[in-house]
Amino acid sequence: MLYETKKFSTESIGRQSSLSDDKKIVYAHMPTYPKYILSQETIDYLKKPTFDIWHWEPNEMLSLLEHMYHELGLVHEFNMNPVTLKRWLLCVQASYRNNPFHNFRHCFCVTQMMYGMIHLCNLQEKISKFDLGLLITACVCHDLDHPGYNNAYQINAKTELAIRYNDQSPLENHHAAVCFQILSQPECNIFSNVSEADFLRIRVGIIALILATDMARHAEILEKFKHNVDQFDWNNDEHITSVETSKYPLDS
Numbered sequence: 306m307l308y309e310t311k312k313f314s315t316e317s318i319g320r321q322s323s324l325s326d327d328k329k330i331v332y333a334h335m336p337t338y339p340k341y342i343l344s345q346e347t348i349d350y351l352k353k354p355t356f357d358i359w360h361w362e363p364n365e366m367l368s369l370l371e372h373m374y375h376e377l378g379l380v381h382e383f384n385m386n387p388v389t390l391k392r393w394l395l396c397v398q399a400s401y402r403n404n405p406f407h408n409f410r411h412c413f414c415v416t417q418m419m420y421g422m423i424h425l426c427n428l429q430e431k432i433s434k435f436d437l438g439l440l441i442t443a444c445v446c447h448d449l450d451h452p453g454y455n456n457a458y459q460i461n462a463k464t465e466l467a468i469r470y471n472d473q474s475p476l477e478n479h480h481a482a483v484c485f486q487i488l489s490q491p492e493c494n495i496f497s498n499v500s501e502a503d504f505l506r507i508r509v510g511i512i513a514l515i516l517a518t519d520m521a522r523h524a525e526i527l528e529k530f531k532h533n534v535d536q537f538d539w540n541n542d543e544h545i546t547s548v549e550t551s552k553y554p555l556d557s
């Protein structure tokens with residue numbers, strides 16, 4: 306076997322909560338997935354919020370995600386190595402568990418909806434490529450290593466995750482931590498060519514976006530967004546953050 310997927314036992318799902326050293330994915334020799342050639346019809350369809358996410362095999366979803374990074378100009382913006390992008394996507398895929406809901410297809414579904422909204426709302430003309438990169442990457446990573454049981458369960462069952470994060474959004478903290486565990490592997494670091502200062506901005510931004518996906522914070526975040534929406538200013542950082550963190554149209 307060229308690479309190792311995580312070895313979480315079924316009994317430990319929900320209780321197992323971290324990528325301890327013996328469970329880390331070995332990234333160095335990730336194979337590339339069979340190239341899926343995208344037709345122009347698929348490329349156009351992918352931009353629509355009505356895109357049907359159920360029709361695609363895992364390698365096709367990987368190619369579609371890869372295409373989004375190229376098409377949005379993110380590979381260029383972050384000076385990404387295209388091979389590292391492929392390896393990173395494979396690591397991400399391997400870090401989603403085979404849950405009925407919070408699985409790799411859910412990752413693809415949420416990311417495609419964001420991609421559809423970027424095109425529908427012409428967000429490329431309104432926010433920077435840098436911010437688009439954070440948004441898309443946060444979508445890809447937002448449920449990494451989800452154990453299949455929600456925060457209420459984690460907290461009530463006093464799982465390792467709840468203990469680690471003091472009952473504060475244990476799942477979302479874990480998803481963000483796994484995201485940066487993956488990026489800490491040079492072979493999978495799609496942001497390895499940015500400056501240290503930009504990497505810090507990426508880290509702060511992605512963590513904030515993933516933490517904002519805790520449904521317990523939904524009302525608070527939506528209120529902020531509603532407060533700003535009537536006099537929305539695309540040059541106001543606080544307004545941009547309020548729209549970026551209001552995930553309700555995406556994650557359902």
Ligand SMILES: Nc1nc2c(ncn2[C@@H]2O[C@H](COP(=O)(O)O)[C@@H](O)[C@H]2O)c(=O)[nH]1
Pocket residue numbers: 406407448518519520556557
């Ligand atoms: N059909 C299912 N829907 C679910 C499940 N767990 C959560 N949800 C819904 O999805 C969104 C997003 O949840 P998130 O955990 O990905 O942030 C949320 O609005 C829930 O209503 C599920 O197991 N099955």
Ligand SMILES: [Zn+2]
Pocket residue numbers: 411415447448556
């Ligand atoms: Zn989700």
